Amino acid sequence: MNARLVLGAIALAIALLAIVVPIAIHIASPGKDTFIRWLIDLATKSAWRWRYLDVETAKKLGARYTIENASNLLIYARSSRIVIEKGLGIAYIYGEKHSVENYGNGTLGVSMANAVLYAEIPRLRVLSIEGDSLTIGIEGIEGDTLSLDVSRSFVDIDGARARQSIEIAIDRGVLRGSIALDANVSSIVLKVDKASLDLDLYLAPGIGLEVTRKNVGSCIIDVEAPPCRTRCIPITIVCSNGIIRIDVER
Amino acid sequence: MGEIIRWFVEDIGTALVDPRSLIAISRVERRGLGEPLLFVTIFSSATAVSISAPIVTLLTLLIPLELGLAIHVLLIALGIVGGIALWLVDSVLLHALSKIFGGEGRMYETTIAVGYSFAATWPIALMGLISSAIGWLSGMFLVMLGIAIEIVWRWYILSQSLSEVHGFSALRGLLVVILARAILVVLAFIIGMASITAWFGLRW
Numbered sequence: 001m002n003a004r005l006v007l008g009a010i011a012l013a014i015a016l017l018a019i020v021v022p023i024a025i026h027i028a029s030p031g032k033d034t035f036i037r038w039l040i041d042l043a044t045k046s047a048w049r050w051r052y053l054d055v056e057t058a059k060k061l062g063a064r065y066t067i068e069n070a071s072n073l074l075i076y077a078r079s080s081r082i083v084i085e086k087g088l089g090i091a092y093i094y095g096e097k098h099s100v101e102n103y104g105n106g107t108l109g110v111s112m113a114n115a116v117l118y119a120e121i122p123r124l125r126v127l128s129i130e131g132d133s134l135t136i137g138i139e140g141i142e143g144d145t146l147s148l149d150v151s152r153s154f155v156d157i158d159g160a161r162a163r164q165s166i167e168i169a170i171d172r173g174v175l176r177g178s179i180a181l182d183a184n185v186s187s188i189v190l191k192v193d194k195a196s197l198d199l200d201l202y203l204a205p206g207i208g209l210e211v212t213r214k215n216v217g218s219c220i221i222d223v224e225a226p227p228c229r230t231r232c233i234p235i236t237i238v239c240s241n242g243i244i245r246i247d248v249e250r
Numbered sequence: 251m252g253e254i255i256r257w258f259v260e261d262i263g264t265a266l267v268d269p270r271s272l273i274a275i276s277r278v279e280r281r282g283l284g285e286p287l288l289f290v291t292i293f294s295s296a297t298a299v300s301i302s303a304p305i306v307t308l309l310t311l312l313i314p315l316e317l318g319l320a321i322h323v324l325l326i327a328l329g330i331v332g333g334i335a336l337w338l339v340d341s342v343l344l345h346a347l348s349k350i351f352g353g354e355g356r357m358y359e360t361t362i363a364v365g366y367s368f369a370a371t372w373p374i375a376l377m378g379l380i381s382s383a384i385g386w387l388s389g390m391f392l393v394m395l396g397i398a399i400e401i402v403w404r405w406y407i408l409s410q411s412l413s414e415v416h417g418f419s420a421l422r423g424l425l426v427v428i429l430a431r432a433i434l435v436v437l438a439f440i441i442g443m444a445s446i447t448a449w450f451g452l453r454w
Contacts, residue, residue: 018300
């Protein structure tokens with residue numbers, strides 16, 4: 001095979017691909033998706049097609065959600081799955097019964113039955129959740145209240161932030177990660193029932209703590225002396241089977 | 251049919267590395283404008299899509315994604331129309347300048363030479379393709395790199411082709427190309443300024 005034929009074939013193939021690929025990307029997946037992700041999707045889920053849902057259509061399909069303050073947040077359906085996209089990440093909710101609710105301030109509420117959430121959003125630190133209801137805090141977006149209500153779940157939160165209060169209830173499974181608390185946070189309530197909690201709380205400097213324990217099976221609270229590297233007080237809480245309430249003193 | 255496609259593909263390669271031979275073959279075989287037209291159609295639409303790919307990617311963050319598809323289809327159509335228009339304008343300009351510089355070729359052959367030179371746009375298509383897999387900003391830089399490579403490559407093809415068509419040296423061919431590009435830039439500037447003046451004249 002002569003060199004001119006090879007060079008010509010390369011040039012022609014590239015020109016034709018340059019025409020076809022952008023169109024194929026738009027047909028196969030949303031424009032924000034990269035070519036690589038599209039190829040992965042094509043290889044693994046070739047039968048799927050993307051489509052966007054307006055609120056009314058989503059409601060008809062059983063989803064209940066509102067989009068208020070979370071900018072650049074897309075919620076759409078891919079086959080029977082609801083997809084939440086923020087930035088370049090994607091969260092898939094697999095299963096037939098699920099709903100998504102946006103509480104504003106970047107906080108999403110997802111109600112699920114027989115469903116699994118798989119998040120690929122780097123800033124959405126929730127993975128593989130099975131349970132009845134769940135609220136997701138998106139990292140970097142501050143919310144007044146951070147609340148998690150999970151049953152039979154494994155939840156990994158990291159870098160969530162709460163301004164006023166925090167309430168976490170988990171029936172079974174594991175909850176772990178870190179939450180940064182604003183100076184206005186007045187109380188932290190953790191309800192753990194047959195579940196493990198491994199949580200780092202980061203409080204603003206100058207805030208004291210009063211810890212009240214109720215029905216705590218095994219719980220270790222470790223408060224490090226300030227100042228910490230990030231100008232805040234880290235508190236590590238490891239416990240299971242109980243309720244722990246932390247009141248914040250100023 | 252397979253043999254025709256093979257010749258076509260080989261002609262693309264020849265246009266890229268040995269344009270002088272391709273012009274000579276075209277002259278001997280008395281080829282028409284069909285093949286150069288195909289060159290212009292394919293490569294100019296690929297270029298139009300590639301150059302705008304990062305911008306369309308950026309736009310799809312703001313506009314409904316369905317519009318992104320429509321924009322791409324529109325760009326392909328614009329690329330074909332714009333490519334053919336540029337082909338004709340460039341041919342007339344290069345032929346006129348070649349005549350001034352003592353060229354002996356025919357307009358018909360100059361048009362063929364300019365048509366074949368569109369093959370040099372393939373680096374833009376390559377960069378556009380790569381930019382589909384990366385961010386829009388990096389994509390823009392890549393496309394600009396592709397344009398830079400294309401300019402050098404096309405000037406090589408045109409200078410060699412014009413040399414073959416008009417029977418003067420490749421250096422003189424290069425001079426003709428540079429002058430033609432300078433005139434095109436000045437023309438574009440004048441048309442742009444005239445449009446702006448007319449626009450404000452109408453408004454005020």
